[in-house]
Structures are given as structure tokens and as C-alpha cells.
Amino acid sequence: MSPLCWEEDVNLREYNTFNVDSIARYLVRIRSIHDLKDLLASPRFRDFRHLVIGGGSNILFAAENFDGVILKNEICGIEVVSENENNTVLRVGGGVEWMSLVTYCIDHDLGGLENLSLIPGTVGAAPIQNIGAYGAELSDVMLSVEVCNLETGETRTMSKDECALKYHDSIFKHALKYAFISSVTIRVSKAQFHCLNTQYSSVQDVLQQQGVVTPTIRSVSQAICLLRRRKLPDPKILGNAGSFFKNATCDTLLCKSIMKAHPEIPSFPGPDSFHIIPAAWLIENCGWKGKQIGEVGVSPSHALVLVNYGGARGREIVLLADSIIKDVQAKLGFQLIPEVNIIR
Ligand SMILES: Cc1cc2nc3c(=O)[nH]c(=O)nc-3n(C[C@H](O)[C@H](O)[C@H](O)COP(=O)(O)OP(=O)(O)OC[C@H]3O[C@@H](n4cnc5c(N)ncnc54)[C@H](O)[C@@H]3O)c2cc1C
Incomplete structure (x- = not known):
């Protein structure tokens, strides 16, 4: 069995579907439980923060550096x-x-x-x-x-x-x-x-x-x-992580009061007597669908998908997400929550 390889200063661009740059201090490929045990026994592992990744299709690296250890899951079979x-x-x-x-x-x-x-x-x-x-x-x-x-x-x-x-x-x-x-x-x-x-x-x-x-x-x-x-845009062509936000939920009371002001908002019954409001509808109706700011934007084909048009940085995508959250809250009263894991 080969010893664990600690790759240093690895650009994570090819390991996230948003295709943003972020330099990881270390990246270790885990190909077996044995590799994992070796890693956990290493004193270096305990000194750093860590993050497990698979295909990086639900992650946004917000910072230009990740000062820790990336565990890339490569256990097959x-x-x-x-x-x-x-x-x-x-x-x-x-x-x-x-x-x-x-x-x-x-x-x-x-x-x-x-x-x-x-x-x-x-x-x-x-x-x-x-x-x-x-x-x-x-x-x-x-x-x-x-x-x-x-x-x-x-x-x-x-x-x-x-x-x-x-x-x-x-x-x-x-x-x-x-x-x-x-x-x-x-x-x-x-x-x-x-x-x-x-x-x-x-x-x-x-x-x-x-x-x-x-x-x-x-x-x-x-x-x-x-x-x-x-x-859905193909991440190999246009960086994205699928739906960026969760659908909004609210209890009956809040739902009723918001609907009074905005009767046009669609809602569906959800679990535990909550109501589900499609986040795509909220974003589209606040005018964000297809909007591009510099290298980042909202997909013209799907309002829930934020895209990297080329050389965007993670923090620019976070800024766009924050602007959408604030705008939807101000105009329609719903708090959008990201579904993508933002790594700061
Ligand atoms: C174009 C597109 C379409 C999508 N459509 C859908 C869809 O229809 N439905 C849907 O549910 N999702 C969808 N997603 C989101 C994504 O594909 C899923 O969340 C997927 O499961 C993420 O897998 P990953 O290996 O890329 O995880 P990563 O992005 O690498 O990681 C995601 C999270 O899981 C953790 N993680 C990863 N692997 C492990 C592990 N082995 N052990 C512990 N923690 C781990 C990470 O730390 C991180 O918090 C879509 C994404 C894209 C880009």
C-alpha cells in the first residue's frame, strides 16, 4: 500500500464546478479506509482545519486560500x-x-x-x-x-x-x-x-x-x-453549482400576511404545516433572472442558478448571492437561504 501523499498549495479550480480559484494548503486523496486511518493518525491533520470534498458540485470557495486539509474522497467500487x-x-x-x-x-x-x-x-x-x-x-x-x-x-x-x-x-x-x-x-x-x-x-x-x-x-x-x-447550464461550459438557494418556507401566519401584500406569490403545502414558496419565482420576480454583473450572473434559463461567466472569484459570487437575498427580503419579505455550502 502506498503512503499518503500530501499535495501542497493545490489550486481547487478543477475540484469545484463553479470553477473558481482557491489555493488549498494541502490536498490528500482518500482511496481506502486505511488511507483515512493514516490521515487521522497524522499530527499534521490535527493542526489544520479540514474539509471533505467529492465532485465539488455543491461547494463555493469564497476565499482565495483554504488554509487547511482537503480530503478528496476517491474510494471506489x-x-x-x-x-x-x-x-x-x-x-x-x-x-x-x-x-x-x-x-x-x-x-x-x-x-x-x-x-x-x-x-x-x-x-x-x-x-x-x-x-x-x-x-x-x-x-x-x-x-x-x-x-x-x-x-x-x-x-x-x-x-x-x-x-x-x-x-x-x-x-x-x-x-x-x-x-x-x-x-x-x-x-x-x-x-x-x-x-x-x-x-x-x-x-x-x-x-x-x-x-x-x-x-x-x-x-x-x-x-x-x-x-x-x-x-441547467453544463458546469464544464459555464461554472455553477445547480440551485444556489433553497426554496423559501414560512408558517401559515407569516404566509398569510405576506400574501395579503403580494397575492400573486405561488405557495405549496410543505411539511409540519409550513408553506413552500419557490425561490426561483421570488428571484425572477425581483428581476434577477439573466442579470450579469461583471463575470457573475443569474442563469437566463434558470433563476436559481448563479453562474461564473469566466474568471469570477468566489467572493464575487457570494456578493451577488447577498444582493439577491437583500433584494428579495426588501421587496417580497422572504429570507432566501443558500443551499450551496459556502466555504469561507
Ligand atoms: C448542474 C447541477 C445540477 C444539480 N442538480 C441537483 C439536483 O437535481 N438535486 C440535488 O439534490 N442536487 C443537485 N445538485 C447539487 C449537487 O450535485 C449535489 O449536492 C451532490 O450530491 C454534491 O456532490 P459532490 O460530490 O459534488 O459534493 P461536494 O460539492 O464535493 O460536497 C458537498 C458537501 O458534502 C460534503 N461531502 C462531500 N463528500 C462527502 C463525504 N464523502 N463525506 C462527508 N461529507 C462529504 C462536503 O464537505 C460539502 O459540505 C446539482 C449541482 C449542479 C452543479
Whole structure:
């Protein structure tokens, strides 16, 4: 086994989909649990702050330097743990690209991930915000995760319930912030027992346009890839991190008082008698969609997506986000909260 390599003064530009420069003091690639144990035993590790990254598709480096250690999760492997007539249980290395796992499932006629096609990033990051799209989320298939607590060094298996997966949320954003997810175990269905989820009308429309009479796991995945390519800028061409803000929520009382002043604002019932207000609507209606300031802007095709048009710095993107937050608050009374992890 080769010793750990501490790469020094690494520009993180190629490790974040916003494509912003930020120089990390150290970067260490973690390819096994053994690497992780070695790292934790190193006195140097304890002297610095640290950050785990996967594909960097939900991170914004706000500062030009990160004076700490970046743990880049590169643990690979997809292993069949068990299977029966109905389903297959897979244990997947945290460093596996999410879309590679989706492709593996499609190629093996396994259903459950097709609606999550083309979400960028790694498997190890997927539980952090319980990734979701087109009526599906990771929690539909996840069974457990292998986690190392980076403060205590304790490694253990956590069940799905312990991870407290909610809408774009989990325990890893709160009580277990300093964790390293080394693998994720999921249960996916054999095609003949799988119930496809095509409830979104946009998915149904694409399937119809493509002449698909009997949808399959693969054709649903293809429809979703097409929809996503139409709507979201490709980070390889235009730096971005997908939706920058969470949808706004408010309790019935606040919602009623804001609606009195702005009856045009759409709202949907959310959990615990809260109301969900689409953040994209708020941003668009405050006139930000398509706006460009220097090298940063709001995507013309999706008001929730902030983009780097070229050489933007992280702090310029943060400034744009702050201006949007202030403007939406002043004009419509809602407090937008970033979904992207801002690293200062
Ligand atoms: C174009 C685009 C579209 C997107 N669409 C969606 C979408 O439809 N639905 C959705 O839910 N998300 C979406 N996202 C957001 C993003 O893809 C997901 O949040 C993804 O799970 C991030 O994975 P990552 O490996 O890039 O994580 P990173 O950006 O590297 O990290 C994100 C967070 O997770 C932590 N982290 C990463 N790996 C680990 C690990 N192994 N253990 C512990 N902590 C870790 C990091 O410290 C950080 O806090 C989109 C992003 C982009 C750019």
C-alpha cells in the first residue's frame, strides 16, 4: 500500500464546478479506509482545519486560500451485497461518481435511481443533502452508510433513520458535520418488480414526444437527462453549482400576511404545516433572472442558478448571492437561504 501523499498549495479550480480559484494548503486523496486511518493518525491533520470534498458540485470557495486539509474522497467500487427475486442490495464507495452508479443500475436492469439521473457529484456526498429530483430522492433507496467521525476517529454503520434524511437535509448538516462517508448501501428493484415514477408532466411529455409507449428504466433516465440538459447550464461550459438557494418556507401566519401584500406569490403545502414558496419565482420576480454583473450572473434559463461567466472569484459570487437575498427580503419579505455550502 502506498503512503499518503500530501499535495501542497493545490489550486481547487478543477475540484469545484463553479470553477473558481482557491489555493488549498494541502490536498490528500482518500482511496481506502486505511488511507483515512493514516490521515487521522497524522499530527499534521490535527493542526489544520479540514474539509471533505467529492465532485465539488455543491461547494463555493469564497476565499482565495483554504488554509487547511482537503480530503478528496476517491474510494471506489460497486459491490453486490445480496439479491433476491425482487431486489439487489449494493454497497457503493463514496468516491464513485453518482452518474456512474445510475448507469450501472440501468445497465443491470435495476430501478430506483433513474429519476436522479445526471445529478453531478459523488455517492458519498449524496446523503448530505439527500439528493432529489423529479419526485425521487436518495432516501427512497438508501439503507445505511459507513461513516468515520473525523473528530473521534470512530467508524461505524449508520442506518437510514439515524441519518435523519429530510428534504435537502440530513444529520450531516447538523450534529455530524465532521464526518467522512466512505460508502453508501442502497436497495434497488429488479426491473420486473419496479414501479416507474413518471408523475412529472414534463417527463410524460418527453416520453410522448419520443414515441415511448411503454416506459422503461432506461427511457425514463434518458427523458430526465434530456430535460436536465435543456434547463441547467453544463458546469464544464459555464461554472455553477445547480440551485444556489433553497426554496423559501414560512408558517401559515407569516404566509398569510405576506400574501395579503403580494397575492400573486405561488405557495405549496410543505411539511409540519409550513408553506413552500419557490425561490426561483421570488428571484425572477425581483428581476434577477439573466442579470450579469461583471463575470457573475443569474442563469437566463434558470433563476436559481448563479453562474461564473469566466474568471469570477468566489467572493464575487457570494456578493451577488447577498444582493439577491437583500433584494428579495426588501421587496417580497422572504429570507432566501443558500443551499450551496459556502466555504469561507
Ligand atoms: C448542474 C447541477 C445540477 C444539480 N442538480 C441537483 C439536483 O437535481 N438535486 C440535488 O439534490 N442536487 C443537485 N445538485 C447539487 C449537487 O450535485 C449535489 O449536492 C451532490 O450530491 C454534491 O456532490 P459532490 O460530490 O459534488 O459534493 P461536494 O460539492 O464535493 O460536497 C458537498 C458537501 O458534502 C460534503 N461531502 C462531500 N463528500 C462527502 C463525504 N464523502 N463525506 C462527508 N461529507 C462529504 C462536503 O464537505 C460539502 O459540505 C446539482 C449541482 C449542479 C452543479
